[in-house]
Amino acid sequence: MSASRETARRAARVAAARAYVLPLALLVAWELSTRFGLVNTRLLVAPTKVIAAAWRELQQGGIVTPLAASLARDLGGAAIGSVLGVLVGSVMGVSRRWEHALGPSFHAAKQVAIFAWIPLMSVWLGTGEVAKVVFVALAAFYPVALNTFEGVRSVSPSHVEVARVFAFSRVQVFRRVVLPGAAPSIITGVKVGLVYAWLGTIGAEYLLAAAPGIGNLMIDGRESFQMDKVLLGVVIVGAVGVIISAAAANVEARLLRWRS
């Protein structure tokens, strides 16, 4: 028994090691190509320079504050969007009538790139914090609503019957059967929603009025032709995105422990 577990563990380690080969190779290639002037160093800055920029900004407090500001918008907007998404998704899932009423409009609006709403929003809501948070909420709303809808729809009728046998009211059925049954899908939706929310946050910062944030960091860098700053911003965006997704997956595993 332990022999096969050893082989499995070794295989996992091999896989993990291989995962780093490509990124490291790319980093080295990147560094070397800038050193040997193979690329326009005004555009593609050496990784070492990016790290240096990171260090510099960190010391000047140019990372922590903007990051906090961006995260505040991100999580606030994501929370609002998720709550609304669960609401709308539940309504559409529970009632066929509502699904038919809202569905077509819902799917049509889904086809509009989210950033296409910015020009309109900038007129209706201005370019301040409100507009940004609303935009982030919108970004999170769709995946949450869609997944909630699907989850509520696929709740097992045989479980609902059990509840009826025990004389559960409609509200009780929703709370004790439908919601828990839909929980895995809802959580998937929130996970995707968080990804979109983070992207929406940066986008909103980029496109709406300047305010502290990572998006602003990148704008600053671009306007002062400091490519290292821009790339730093990109790296931070990516890293935070990965961290948020990992944290969400962790919470999901904990909440859904009852699954096989």
Add this chain to the structure above:
Amino acid sequence: MANPGIIEIIDVHKRYEVNNEALHVLGGLSLTITPGEFVSIVGLSGSGKSTLLRLLIGLDRDYQGEIRVGGEPVRGPSLDRGIVFQEHRLFPWLNVRDNVGLGLENSKLSVSEKERTVREHIELVGLRGFEEAYPHQLSGGMAQRAAIARALVNRPSILLLDEPFGALDALTRSNLQQELQRIWQSEKISMVLVTHDVDEAVYLGDRVVVLEPHPGRIERIVPIDVPHPRERKDPRLEALIREVREAILEHRS
């Protein structure tokens, strides 16, 4: 309640409409089940066995005729009537204790009384020690035991069982049949068992009701006058098993 636990089924008809065609599932069924009796119902597919149980439990109110339990007409589900389905239908996100406790959600007992009765019923079905387990961790037989505990937790006067052991392997099935007999003797409530398994029907039942299909009607009622607890190898049971089998097959054409 006049004579709790007495079930009166009076001239019940049920028709389904499938693809614009009328399907006559139950054609004038009448049966009285006395309190504390164990009645097995057998019959070929299409004889309406499961439909009858759904009418008894109150999940289906569209029929002609009368169904009374304890003198009161059945108007919908009630905590006084429990049912065990073929699939255990435990909620995957609840452990065994919470699943059994689900039946008490609408009961008027106090919290401590609820806890106590849940404990007692888990013990009754032989699942002590598994209170924290989740359904995916249980075997088919254990899950079905939990389902039985859940159905009994309200101390109903009637327990309906719709092919409860049909999805289990033969050994587990045999084991659980014995358990069911023990539980019935201990709780002394009426039980109505629908099954395909003639051996099971005869082993457990005080009477075996044989239904004929298209439409479902009582073909014959075979009394099983063998005292409990019963031995499987009892020749009287074996003779009765043969009799019931013949009664079912008489309507194969």
Add this chain to the structure above:
Amino acid sequence: MVQAISAYKLDETGRGIESARWRVPRSAGRYAWGTLFPLGLLGLWALAVERAWAPPQILPPPRLVLATIVDLVRSGELLNNYLISLGRVAGGFFLGAVLGAVLGGAMGLSKRLEHYLFPTFNALSQVPVLGWLPLAMMVFGIGESLKIVIIAQASLVPVAINVLQGIRRVPPQYLEVAQVFELSRRQLLRRVVLPATVPSLFVGVRYGLTLGWLSLVTVELLASSEGLGFLIVWGRQLFQLDLVLAAIISVGVVGLLLDKGLALLESRLLRWRPQASWSGEKVVAS
């Protein structure tokens, strides 16, 4: 076709029975309900304009937006911009889908490749259009190639992921059957793996097209001088919200048509597929 009861709303009449209340032909009922929300919104909009809840620059009357749409159609401007946008989508999407299928296929067929490539691919695919844009703009300029590249990148990701998953999800029982019959690797691929992966490929392709359309409009918003996305920005700059709204509506409609069109194609091509998923009941026809 009688409308079915929602699974949640179990009726007193029990399983499998159509309730008399819902006896409406399915399609008519659905479409009727579907117009309720847009009509309601339209009504609210008209009311807001009439009661002047907002100045007409901010909330143009529906009539004006309709007139603008008609104008754009008549002047050919809308058509022009449609075609430009669609052309870009077509090019980029095709490129991205092919590359994505190849990449996903390679990773699916070789565990080793998957180990090397997938983690990086996964991380990079999380970067949104907006993230790549500054970089891409510096490398590709702001011409057509920029748009093609961005759309290709967006379409590539779902196609690759779905093809990879499709190959991974081929039921092992089929692979065992192939082993028993001693099929060569090529036969295995052609007869078992490929047909099993096609449904997943389609799922990826549909997502890819949707993402491609979304990315295109995003790029046109930020780095273009024509196309539907550009119209939105231009209208905003001229403070002609009727133009903005007309362009947004057009984007939504075109996106919907693209998606529905692909769905239709999928159902035609995959007509042989049983309604259930590939859980192993049906054997692949040779």
